[in-house]
Amino acid sequence: xxxxxxxxxxxxxxxxxxxxxxxxAPAVLANRVMAALEQRARVPWYRHxxxxxxxxxxxxALVVLLVLFGGxxxxxxxxxxxxxxxxALHRVGEWFSGLSMIENTFKVLVSAAVLVVKKLGTGFIVxxxxxxxxxxxxxxxxxxxxFRLAFAKx
Amino acid sequence: MTDxxxxxGFMRNYQNMxxxxxxxxxxxxSEAEDVTQEVFLRAxxxxxxxxxxxxxxxxxxxxxxxxxxxxxxxYRSRWTFFSEIFTGDPDAGGEPEMEFADESNAGEELEAxxxxxxxxxxxxxxxxxxxxxxxxxxxxxxRYEEIAGKxxxxxxxxxxxxxxxREALRKKLRLTLEPENSLTGxx
Numbered sequence: 001x002x003x004x005x006x007x008x009x010x011x012x013x014x015x016x017x018x019x020x021x022x023x024x025a026p027a028v029l030a031n032r033v034m035a036a037l038e039q040r041a042r043v044p045w046y047r048h049x050x051x052x053x054x055x056x057x058x059x060x061a062l063v064v065l066l067v068l069f070g071g072x073x074x075x076x077x078x079x080x081x082x083x084x085x086x087x088a089l090h091r092v093g094e095w096f097s098g099l100s101m102i103e104n105t106f107k108v109l110v111s112a113a114v115l116v117v118k119k120l121g122t123g124f125i126v127x128x129x130x131x132x133x134x135x136x137x138x139x140x141x142x143x144x145x146x147f148r149l150a151f152a153k154x
Numbered sequence: 155m156t157d158x159x160x161x162x163g164f165m166r167n168y169q170n171m172x173x174x175x176x177x178x179x180x181x182x183x184s185e186a187e188d189v190t191q192e193v194f195l196r197a198x199x200x201x202x203x204x205x206x207x208x209x210x211x212x213x214x215x216x217x218x219x220x221x222x223x224x225x226x227x228x229y230r231s232r233w234t235f236f237s238e239i240f241t242g243d244p245d246a247g248g249e250p251e252m253e254f255a256d257e258s259n260a261g262e263e264l265e266a267x268x269x270x271x272x273x274x275x276x277x278x279x280x281x282x283x284x285x286x287x288x289x290x291x292x293x294x295x296x297r298y299e300e301i302a303g304k305x306x307x308x309x310x311x312x313x314x315x316x317x318x319x320r321e322a323l324r325k326k327l328r329l330t331l332e333p334e335n336s337l338t339g340x341x
Contacts, residue, residue, distance in 0.1 A: 006317070012324070017288075020270055023173055023274075026187060030165050
């Protein structure tokens with residue numbers, strides 16, 4: 001395509017599109033927005049996002065959160081120094097000793113899977129994975145075709 | 155006059171502009187209404203700043219454009235890949251030619267309609283991949299680079315899509331290039 005043609009086409013399309021008048025918004029739209037605003041105004045301040053809170057309350061919330069954070073840090077430090085904490089941690093460790101059984105089971109399962117792979121050969125496994133991939137792609141493709149057919153502009 | 159009343163007046167002044175921006179990008183009335191509502195809810199939060207500002211139109215258009223593009227990208231990513239495979243002939247404008255009016259009655263049909271309605275309809279029938287950059291370029295006044303940035307696609311793709319969109323519109327509107335550098339429409 002020659003550049004002149006492109007320029008002429010651009011100018012013509014621009015003219016056509018810029019000549020379009022604004023579309024008329026539905027008459028109910030303004031009422032809908034006003035209703036949404038009224039509904040929003042009825043919601044108490046603490047149900048709004050933090051950015052929408054009054055500035056004084058924002059500052060107060062910030063101070064409270066900082067104090068809480070500081071308190072947690074101090075309490076954490078104090079606890080970590082106490083003998084009772086060491087004892088408690090030891091007990092907690094005992095509760096989780098059962099986890100080692102799960103770990104052993106998992107190791108057995110993994111070694112069984114490795115044995116299966118060795119027996120069947122990697123080719124079989126790769127074929128299975130490729131088949132699963134193709135199946136997934138087909139599902140996505142058919143879904144897309146359905147979507148396009150269902151929502152096609154007529 | 156209360157704030158709410160002032161805002162209602164403000165909204166009535168700009169609602170057609172915002173709705174048009176959303177509608178031309180989304181081509182779906184209920185989605186365009188949702189976007190328009192969201193734009194005005196955001197405008198209400200900044201009503202103090204916006205009121206009387208000369209940039210208010212630009213601000214509203216930008217928010218409407220961004221919200222519409224966000225809305226499109228939420229759905230587009232799921233099926234763009236396949237929809238682009240199915241577009242077939244690149245010169246066909248991404249949509250089957252059978253969507254156009256029949257050769258024999260195209261002139262009559264276009265004559266029977268209002269010119270703007272025909273352009274509006276032709277624009278809405280363009281595939282999203284062509285319509286969106288075309289609207290952003292010609293109606294929102296964005297540059298190719300800005301469009302590429304907003305849509306997250308390459309500059310080359312934006313140029314190609316806009317070029318195909320123009321060509322598809324030319325066909326749909328039966329515009330013919332005249333040797334003396336002017337175009338005429340048969341509508």
